[in-house]
Amino acid sequence: MEAGKPIEDIRREWGRRLLILAHHYQRPSVVAHADAIGDSLELARLAAREKEAERIVFCGVHFMAETAEMLTAEDQTVYMPDVRAGCPMADMATEEQVRVAWSALCEQGGDWLPVVYVNSSAAIKAFCGEAGGSACTSSNAAKVFEWVFGQGKRVFFLPDEHLGVNTAADLGIPDGAVAVYDPEPGGTRPGRAALRAARVVVWKGYCHVHTSFGIDQIRAVRERLPEAKIIVHPEVPREAARAADAHGSTAQIVRYVKDAPRGSTIVIGTELHFVSRLADEHAGRVAVRALAQSVCGNMARTTEQNLLALLQSWPDENIVRVREQTARPARACLERMLELG
Numbered sequence: 001m002e003a004g005k006p007i008e009d010i011r012r013e014w015g016r017r018l019l020i021l022a023h024h025y026q027r028p029s030v031v032a033h034a035d036a037i038g039d040s041l042e043l044a045r046l047a048a049r050e051k052e053a054e055r056i057v058f059c060g061v062h063f064m065a066e067t068a069e070m071l072t073a074e075d076q077t078v079y080m081p082d083v084r085a086g087c088p089m090a091d092m093a094t095e096e097q098v099r100v101a102w103s104a105l106c107e108q109g110g111d112w113l114p115v116v117y118v119n120s121s122a123a124i125k126a127f128c129g130e131a132g133g134s135a136c137t138s139s140n141a142a143k144v145f146e147w148v149f150g151q152g153k154r155v156f157f158l159p160d161e162h163l164g165v166n167t168a169a170d171l172g173i174p175d176g177a178v179a180v181y182d183p184e185p186g187g188t189r190p191g192r193a194a195l196r197a198a199r200v201v202v203w204k205g206y207c208h209v210h211t212s213f214g215i216d217q218i219r220a221v222r223e224r225l226p227e228a229k230i231i232v233h234p235e236v237p238r239e240a241a242r243a244a245d246a247h248g249s250t251a252q253i254v255r256y257v258k259d260a261p262r263g264s265t266i267v268i269g270t271e272l273h274f275v276s277r278l279a280d281e282h283a284g285r286v287a288v289r290a291l292a293q294s295v296c297g298n299m300a301r302t303t304e305q306n307l308l309a310l311l312q313s314w315p316d317e318n319i320v321r322v323r324e325q326t327a328r329p330a331r332a333c334l335e336r337m338l339e340l341g
């Protein structure tokens with residue numbers, strides 16, 4: 001069934017009482033119906049500012065919709081077209097594991113602050129808020145790390161090892177001052193000496209969409225397209241981030257392509273739906289290519305069909321809820337992130 005027209009009819013009927021937000025990695029057919037498209041930080045800011053919409057439909061993954069739910073007012077309801085759209089990276093840090101790790105760090109000294117990537121559950125954000133830390137996105141991770149260092153403290157970053165490692169390197173922190181904590185049973189944990197030397201401890205989590213980019217692909221592009229510039233997302237492993245011409249968040253990649261001179265070629269290492277949309281938007285001005293074909297299957301769970309089904313019947317099971325007990329401290333760590341910019 002053709003879904004585009006009925007979706008637009010419903011949007012017109014609801015007017016400003018309905019807001020559809022879409023992450024950059026969504027399918028083009030879904031993005032076409034969004035009131036706003038953005039990365040995690042932009043969408044969190046929009047959700048926090050939105051006052052008119054009674055219903056907010058979040059086309060993205062679960063942690064993003066949870067974030068929107070915690071930042072919107074009580075009389076606003078957040079829905080997802082497919083609530084099974086999760087993020088495997090966010091699932092790599094459970095509350096129990098994080099509390100065990102935090103106790104181990106604090107036993108070695110009390111000068112740590114947690115920084116949680118928004119790609120984490122509400123429970124992990126609640127832990128972070130209780131401990132006085134902040135959330136961050138890939139757009140503002142460096143600012144949040146500097147906020148911690150400015151207080152004379154050290155960073156406990158989770159759950160993405162690579163964003164933590166790449167952000168530390170951007171701030172000039174040597175690799176020897178970054179320790180990796182593996183939460184799995186039998187996983188390697190930093191010993192006393194490594195912890196004493198560490199300014200940053202990173203959780204051993206990863207995004208499979210971004211760890212599929214490596215230096216072999218970058219070398220191949222350099223041979224094939226020597227004039228091309230290569231930009232990758234900071235969730236890629238450090239070797240790939242260092243071999244590329246630049247690395248940056250989704251919003252920074254958007255700017256990089258916009259600012260590229262006419263006739264140039266940009267090769268991008270991030271999610272394929274987003275790269276393809278940039279390629280279409282800049283066709284004829286800049287040649288945009290994918291470093292490799294890497295799709296986020298969870299982002300792709302949202303389709304025009306399940307978006308239409310949601311808008312037609314508003315099932316309760318598509319509502320995203322966070323218990324207030326969790327939301328209160330989690331909100332504190334999200335609001336700190338928004339204040340830090």
Ligand code: SF4
Pocket residue numbers: 061086087088089090119207208209210271296297298299
């Ligand atoms: S791209 Fe990676 S981090 Fe983003 S939602 Fe998909 S799995 Fe999670």
